Each structure stands twice: as structure tokens, then as C-alpha cells.
Amino acid sequence: xxxxxxxxxxxxxxxxxxxxxxxxxxxxxxxxxxxxxxxxxxxxxxxxxxxxxxxxxxxxxxxxxxxxxxxxxxxxxxxxxxxxxxxxxxxxxxxxxxxxxxxxxxxxxxxxxxxxxxxxxxxxxxxxxxxxxxxxxxxxxxxxxxxxxxxxxxxxxxxxxxxxxxxxxxxxxxxxxxxxxxxxxxxxxxxxxxxxxxxxxxxxxxxxxxxxxxxxxxxxxxxxxxxxxxxxxxxxxxxxxxxxxxxxxxxxxxxxxxxxxxxxxxxxxxxxxxxxxxxxxxxxxxxxxxxxxxxxxxxxxxxxxxxxxxxxxxxxxxxxxxxxxxxxxxxx
Amino acid sequence: xxxxxxxxxxxxxxxxxxxxxxxxxxxxxxxxxxxxxxxxxxxxxxxxxxxxxxxxxxxxxxxxxxxxxxxxxxxxxxxxxxxxxxxxxxxxxxxxxxxxxxxxxxxxxxxxxxxxxxxxxxxxxxxxxxxxxxxxxxxxxxxxxxxxxxxxxxxxxxxxxxxxxxxxxxxxxxxxxxxxxxxxxxxxxxxxxxxxxxxxxxxxxxxxxxxxxxxxxxxxxxxxxxxxxxxxxxxxxxxxxxxxxxxxxxxxxxxxxxxxxxxxxxxxxxxxxxxxxxxxxxxxxxxxxxxxxxxxxxxxxxxxxxxxxxxxxxxxxxx
Numbered sequence: 184x185x186x187x188x189x190x191x192x193x194x195x196x197x198x199x200x201x202x203x204x205x206x207x208x209x210x211x212x213x214x215x216x217x218x219x220x221x222x223x224x225x226x227x228x229x230x231x232x233x234x235x236x237x238x239x240x241x242x243x244x245x246x247x248x249x250x251x252x253x254x255x256x257x258x259x260x261x262x263x264x265x266x267x268x269x270x271x272x273x274x275x276x277x278x279x280x281x282x283x284x285x286x287x288x289x290x291x292x293x294x295x296x297x298x299x300x301x302x303x304x305x306x307x308x309x310x311x312x313x314x315x316x317x318x319x320x321x322x323x324x325x326x327x328x329x330x331x332x333x334x335x336x337x338x339x340x341x342x343x344x345x346x347x348x349x350x351x352x353x354x355x356x357x358x359x360x361x362x363x364x365x366x367x368x369x370x371x372x373x374x375x376x377x378x379x380x381x382x383x384x385x386x387x388x389x390x391x392x393x394x395x396x397x398x399x400x401x402x403x404x405x406x407x408x409x410x411x412x413x414x415x416x417x418x419x420x421x422x423x424x425x426x427x428x429x430x431x432x433x434x435x436x437x438x439x440x441x442x443x444x445x446x447x448x449x450x451x452x453x454x455x456x457x458x459x460x461x462x463x464x465x466x467x468x469x470x471x472x473x474x475x476x477x478x479x480x481x482x483x484x485x486x487x488x489x490x491x492x493x494x495x496x497x498x499x500x501x502x503x504x505x506x507x508x509x510x511x512x513x514x515x
Numbered sequence: 516x517x518x519x520x521x522x523x524x525x526x527x528x529x530x531x532x533x534x535x536x537x538x539x540x541x542x543x544x545x546x547x548x549x550x551x552x553x554x555x556x557x558x559x560x561x562x563x564x565x566x567x568x569x570x571x572x573x574x575x576x577x578x579x580x581x582x583x584x585x586x587x588x589x590x591x592x593x594x595x596x597x598x599x600x601x602x603x604x605x606x607x608x609x610x611x612x613x614x615x616x617x618x619x620x621x622x623x624x625x626x627x628x629x630x631x632x633x634x635x636x637x638x639x640x641x642x643x644x645x646x647x648x649x650x651x652x653x654x655x656x657x658x659x660x661x662x663x664x665x666x667x668x669x670x671x672x673x674x675x676x677x678x679x680x681x682x683x684x685x686x687x688x689x690x691x692x693x694x695x696x697x698x699x700x701x702x703x704x705x706x707x708x709x710x711x712x713x714x715x716x717x718x719x720x721x722x723x724x725x726x727x728x729x730x731x732x733x734x735x736x737x738x739x740x741x742x743x744x745x746x747x748x749x750x751x752x753x754x755x756x757x758x759x760x761x762x763x764x765x766x767x768x769x770x771x772x773x774x775x776x777x778x779x780x781x782x783x784x785x786x787x788x789x790x791x792x793x794x795x796x797x798x799x800x801x802x803x804x805x806x807x808x809x810x811x812x813x814x815x816x817x818x819x820x821x822x823x824x825x826x827x828x829x830x831x832x833x834x
Contacts, residue, residue, distance in 0.1 A: 187623060190822045191615040194623040194660060205621055213755050266664045359763065380758040393759040450712040450756045453620045457662035461711075464755040 197455035199244045203235045205454055206248065206262075214462045215381040215389070215446055216257060219474045224386070227254055241456065245269075248458075256477060257463055258418060258444045265457030278442055281415040284488040285351045286498070287321070294501055295319060301336070303328050305356065309336045311343070315515055317508060318343040322364065325356030325420035330363035334401035337367055344514045345408040347504050348428070351438065355419025358395075358447075365427030366400025368409055368434065373397050375426050380447070380465045389466065397430050408512050409434045410504040413482060418442040423467075425480045436480060437507060438500050439487040443479035599833040604634040604803055608827030610653040612809075614669065618752050618817040619705045619714035620659075626669050628655025630825050632805075642681065645693065649675040651825070657705065667707040671823075674700040675742075677724050693726040697742055701811075702772060703821065714756070716811070716819060717772040718783065720747020735794045742787040749783050750775030754816060785811040793831060801831040 188194075195201060207228055217224055231251045235244065245264070249271045252260050256274035263270040272278075291298045295310040304327030309320045318340030340346055348368075377392035411428050413421075413436055422441045428434045446463035453459050468474050486503045508514040612626040632651035639645065650673070657667040679695030698721050705714045722744035730736045750772055752761070764770040776782075789807040796802055807825040812818075 187613045187625060190613045191623045191820055195621055197661065209621075215755075265662050357765075378759050380753065380755055382754040382758075390753070390758060447757055447762060450619070450714075451707065452712070453622050453659075453661070453665050455622065455661050457664065459665075464757060465759075 195455040198237050199235050199456075200237050202244065202454045202456050202458070203232060203247070206460065207232070207251075209452055210462055212384050213381060213449065213464060214255075214260075215464050215466050216255070216476055217386040219466050220255060220257065220477045222254060227251055244456075245271075252460075255462075257446075258442055259446055259448045260460070260462040262458060262460040263451075267459075274442075274444075278416045278418065281439065281487075282352065283490040284493060285414060285416075286493045287323075289493060289496060289498055290319075290321075290349075290501065293496060294498065299339075301327075301332055304330075304332060306353075307332070307336075309340060311340075312347065312505070315505065316344045317505070317514060318346040319349065320346060321349045322421075322424070323350075323353055325353065325358070325361040325364075325424060327360065330360045331401065333364045333367045337401070337403075337405050341403075341405060343407075345410065345508050345512065346405060347410045347412060347501070348434075349412045349501075350417050350421050350424060351412055351414040351500075352416045353418065353421030353424070354416065355421055355444075358420050358423045361420045361424035362395070362398070362427055363400055365424055366398050366404075368405050368428060368431055369397045369399040370404065370406055370431045370433060371397065372399065373430050374470055375430050376423075376467050376469055378447075378465050378467050392468075397427050406433055408508060408514065410507065411436045411438075412500055412504060413438040413441050413480060414487065414500075415439050415442060415479075417480075418444050419446075422475070422480060426475075429480065435484070435507065436482040437484045437486060437504050438482050439485070440481050441479035443475055443477045445474075445476050599799075600638045600640055601834050602634075602636040602638075602801075602831050603834075604632075604636075604801075604829050604831040606630075606632040606634065606651075606803065606805060606827035606829030608632070608805075608825060608829075610655050610671070610823060610825050612655075612821065612823035614657060614705070614819075614821050616705060616714045616716075616817070616819040616821070618756055618819070619667075619707075619712060620665075622659045622661055622665065624657040624659055624667070624669075626655045626657050626823070628653050628669070630827060632827055632829070634831075642691070644678065644680045644695075647675075647677045647679070649673070649677075653825075665707065667705055667712070670702075670704045670706070672700075672702045677742075679724060679726050689730040691728040693728070695724055695726075697722055697724040699742070699744065699747075714752055714819075715750070715772070716813070716821075717750040717775065718744070718747045718778075718811075719750075719773065720744055720778075722746075733795075735792070737790065737792050739790040740788070744783065744785050746777065746779050747783060748773070748775050749778035749813075751813065751817065751819075782815055783811070783813060785809070799833050801833065802828070803831050804828045 195205065211224055231247050234247050248262055252262060252273045258272050258275050258278055260273040261270055294312060296313050298308050298310040301307040306323030307327065309318065312319050320336060374394050374396045377394050379389035379392050382388055382390045411425060411434050413425060417425065422445055425441060429436060445467040446465040449461045449464045451459045451461050466474060466476065484503065484507065486500050488499050492499050608630045610626065610628050610630040614624045614626055630651055630653040635648045637646045653671045655669045657669050659665045675697055677695055677697035679693035682692040682694055684691065701718045703716045722742055724740060724742040726738060726740045728736065728738040761771060787807060787809045789805060791803060791805040793801045793803045805827045809823040811821045
């Protein structure tokens with residue numbers, strides 16, 4: 184027996200059955216949204232475990248795993264094959280489709296006078312809408328080194344009568360970063376949600392609630408009309424950003440319902456067959472105790488592009504925002 | 516002399532902070548491996564940072580010690596022999612071990628990397644007690660038998676400050692026993708693909724240390740120490756590896772590292788055993804070789820076992 188075995192014990196066996204057991208048990212012990220998403224994880228075991236055979240090649244096992252995880256409908260839950268050659272994200276089909284229903288180039292070329300990219304941040308840019316007294320901000324990822332840059336952006340846009348804040352395809356990042364950006368638009372301080380992390384083997388085991396509030400940030404806040412544009416691929420910290428923004432009286436959401444995936448994500452976890460996976464570890468609740476996980480933010484005005492709109496050079500969602508600002512506030 | 520120690524601790528904490536901050540533990544981004552290229556850079560940066568400041572630290576220590584030495588000579592009668600009570604050693608070597616950390620992975624890992632160490636010993640002139648500081652740092656690769664893709668990084672740092680007093684002299688005058696206490700700070704960070712998976716163990720406490728010294732002949736000696744931690748502040752990731760506290764303090768590694776709970780042997784088991792051989796080359800210099808076996812075990816939630824074999828060679832300056 185090797186020294187390593189003596190010290191650490193036997194390594195995990197690489198068999199389809201053991202890989203299934205490790206995955207199922209890990210989620211059973213740590214996944215946070217079984218109750219919120221009304222998932223009977225035990226019954227899924229009885230459905231999928233009998234399909235696992237130790238003689239099976241990797242393809243059937245991949246199919247079993249992806250079918251099992253799809254029940255969670257949670258894009259924070261994903262699995263990758265060895266070397267990340269293939270990956271599967273639970274409940275991601277609609278999110279993926281929305282990639283074709285948005286075009287950054289179309290907006291730059293057809294709707295903006297100019298676009299300034301903020302190089303220090305992951306996907307943050309701003310500009311002015313052509314022939315209108317409306318500023319435009321695109322916020323595609325809640326990550327970067329300096330969220331306070333939003334104050335400088337607003338310094339450049341504050342003379343406009345309104346701002347369109349486009350968070351379509353915002354695939355998430357850092358909730359605290361998102362909160363700082365939103366703080367530049369805050370008209371009040373208000374508790375908007377609580378976060379709890381699963382901390383025990385029972386599906387109902389969670390730590391104490393941490394309450395999160397809106398907060399005014401920066402030298403001054405932009406309190407003129409703001410249109411928040413969302414789509415199905417506005418996810419995670421992008422949705423937390425929406426939680427902040429929707430708390431403000433001068434913000435209206437236009438677009439598609441967001442993904443409905445709010446939780447923080449676990450470490451990547453490893454299986455003996457070289458695959459890896461991760462999953463949600465928190466639940467976020469609104470002050471009324473309800474969760475938007477699996478539901479998302481419903482827009483005040485629902486509209487979405489389809490692929491042909493983009494191909495013919497039209498962003499219906501953006502144009503709806505223009506029409507709303509004109510009809511409601513006379514802003515043009 | 517002790518004043519130099521916080522400098523190194525601060526350097527390390529600052530560097531740890533840089534690692535956490537640049538890698539983004541709390542990212543909820545859907546984009547997979549977005550910052551994977553930073554991984555190697557961050558750890559190369561760690562090594563470069565340490566190496567960059569190591570000469571500065573050594574020069575500072577030597578300057579302080581020379582100054583102390585000159586002062587003590589000036590205050591003593593001219594021509595009277597001053598015993599060499601100070602030893603400063605610089606060592607480089609290999610770190611090899613095994614890790615299983617349930618918070619990090621279900622798999623077993625082997626650990627291999629380089630180790631850098633500094634050691635300072637001050638004996639009382641009557642040899643009835645000594646004071647010792649040990650600092651070591653290593654960056655190691657963690658490998659599994661499963662997949663090269665799972666190769667991870669283990670960053671380790673230890674700071675130990677001990678004071679030991681001589682026990683009753685045995686009949687064999689070449690043999691001396693010491694017993695005392697030790698303060699220790701130990702930090703291990705496990706990191707895969709720029710914190711796509713991570714874990715850490717930060718321990719900060721006191722324990723019991725025994726030391727035996729044997730003079731083989733006029734030129735060479737061997738000594739051995741055994742340290743057992745007794746009570747410490749233990750900081751580990753929470754049950755699910757991450758929580759609001761970690762998310763909120765991503766840019767403040769010290770807050771994460773020094774949070775935690777008091778742990779005794781019911782939650783933290785370990786020992787460090789070392790054996791050192793020293794040979795006097797010149798009046799002021801010894802060559803030294805050292806072997807250290809470190810063992811840690813956290814038997815509670817998210818079990819962790821870590822065994823390290825550390826072999827180093829180095830040079831000791833005596834003054």
C-alpha cells in the first residue's frame with residue numbers, strides 16, 4: 184500500500200455508478216434550491232440511478248447527468264467533461280436562444296452617435312442615442328476593477344433627459360459590484376432582498392439571513408427617467424442589479440423576463456472520471472419571503488426581439504423604450 | 516529583530532489579498548474559465564514577490580544583528596571573546612506531500628513544489644534557553660491520478676516563534692534537551708483555475724515544543740524538534756465553501772484568514788517534526804540540511820488531511 188493511501192485513504196473509484204453517487208450526493212448535501220424550485224431530488228434518484236450501469240460508456244452517463252440536472256432548470260448548475268471540452272448548463276436553452284435576439288453592433292451602428300468602452304471594466308460602455316436627448320449605458324457583466332466609474336459616466340450623461348440602461352446578455356458576476364453601479368441611481372434606501380447560504384445536510388438548512396439594501400452611492404444620483412432593458416439572458420448578478428434598480432420610482436423595466444437565477448455558485452467540484460460541475464449554494468428571498476429563482480423579473484412592458492428583427496437591422500426593444508419615453512415624458 | 520517579522524507577515528497578507536482580489540472568488544459569471552490565464556500569473560507573481568523581498572528582509576535582519584553585535588562588543592571589554600549566540604539560516608528545498616480537503620475536492624492529491632525558508636536562533640550565552648523564528652513559504656502543484664486538467668496550486672506559509680528552556684542536563688554532555696512553547700501561524704490556500712475551486716486553512720495559535728540537540732563532534736551537530744499545537748484560531752471555508760461573509764470580504768483576505776473559531780485537538784490535530792544536521796564550514800558559517808514532517812488533520816465537517824515532507828539545504832551565518 185502506498186504512503187498516499189495510508190495517509191489519505193482510498194481514492195474515489197472511477198466507475199459510472201460511483202460518479203453518479205458522488206454527483207447526486209453532493210447536490211443532495213449542498214444544493215440550495217430544492218425547496219424553492221420544488222424539486223424532489225430523492226425521486227429523481229429512483230428514476231436515474233437504475234439507468235446507470237458500470238458497463239456504460241461515457242456517452243450514456245453524460246446523457247443521464249444532463250437529464251438529471253435539467254430538472255433543476257437552474258443555469259447556475261452546470262457540468263463539464265474533461266478539459267471543459269463539452270459543457271451543459273441546466274435550463275439554458277432559452278437563455279442561449281436570446282443571444283440571437285440582441286446585437287451590440289446593431290445598436291452601435293444604428294442607434295448610437297458614439298459608444299465609449301470603459302476599458303477597465305469587463306463589459307461596460309456608454310453613449311448618446313442618435314438625434315435624441317437620451318443617454319445610453321450598456322452593462323454586460325457585473326465585473327471589473329472600479330464600479331465607481333459609473334459616477335464618471337453619469338457626469339457625462341447627466342444633462343440628458345433620460346437614460347436607457349441596457350443589461351441584456353448580462354451574464355452576471357459580483358453582486359456587490361452590481362449594487363455599487365445601481366447606487367448611482369438610488370432614490371432611497373430600502374431592504375430589497377436577503378441571502379442565505381445552505382449550511383447543513385437537510386434541504387432546509389440555511390445560515391442566518393443577510394439583508395441587502397439599496398444605497399445612494401457617488402457624489403450625486405441620476406433621478407430622471409431610466410429605462411432598464413432586460414432579456415432572458417440577464418442572469419444572476421445582472422438580476423440582482425435589477426432588484427436594486429426596480430426598487431427606484433424613476434426606473435421602468437422593458438424587455439423580456441430575466442433568467443431567474445440569483446444564487447451564488449459553488450466551487451467547481453471534481454469527479455473521478457475527469458468531469459466537473461457546480462451548482463447554486465444560496466437562496467435569495469424578497470422581503471415578502473418569496474423567491475424569484477426560477478421565475479425572474481417580469482418586465483413592466485413585455486417585448487422581445489426575434490432573430491429576424493436583428494437580421495433586418497431593428498431592435499424593437501430599444502425602439503419601444505424610445506416610444507415609452509416620448510409617450511410618458513415627452514422625451515425625444 | 517522581532518520587528519522584522521510583522522514586515523514579512525504583512526508582505527504575505529498583502530500578497531494573499533492580491534491573489535484573492537485579482538481572481539474573483541465571488542464571481543457568479545456564467546462565462547467559464549473567464550480569467551483562467553490569470554491563474555499562472557498570480558502564482559508566478561507570488562513567487563516573484565517573495566523572492567523580490569527576500570534579499571531585503573535578509574539584509575535588514577543582518578543589519579540589525581550586526582548592529583546589535585557591534586554594540587555588544589563595544590560595551591564589553593576589548594579583546595574578550597564574544598560567544599556566537601546568533602544563527603541566521605537561509606534554506607531552499609523541496610516540498611512533497613499529500614492532501615485531501617473535502618471542501619476543495621472529493622479526490623486525493625499529491626503535492627510537489629519548491630520551499631523557501633528562513634530561520635533565526637538566538638541562544639542565551641549560558642545555553643540555558645533559546646529563542647527561534649522559522650518562516651517558510653512554498654508554492655506547489657497539486658495533482659490527481661484522475662486528470663491533468665485538475666492540477667491545482669497549493670500556496671503555503673508558516674511563521675513560528677518559539678522559546679525553549681533547557682531541561683536537566685543528562686549524563687551524556689553531548690546531548691541537551693529543551694522544552695517550551697511556540698506561537699505559530701499557518702496558511703494554506705488551494706486554488707484551481709483561478710479560484711473556480713478553492714479552499715483554505717488558516718491557523719493561528721500556540722502549542723508545546725520539545726527539542727533535542729546532539730553534538731556529534733566539534734564540527735557537526737544534529738538536532739530534532741517536535742511541535743504539537745494545542746489551542747488555535749482556525750479559519751476554514753463554511754459548509755458550502757462560500758457564504759456572504761466570504762463574498763463580502765473578497766478584497767480583504769485578512770478578514771477571511773483571521774476569522775474562525777477557537778479549536779483544540781477535537782477539531783484540529785497536527786504535529787511538526789523536524790531534524791536538522793549542521794556542519795561548521797568556517798568560523799561564521801555552517802551548512803545545514805533539514806527534514807520536516809508536517810501533519811494536519813481536521814476531523815470535523817469538510818474533513819482535511821495534509822501531510823508534508825520538506826527537505827531543505829542552506830547556509831547558516833553565526834555571529
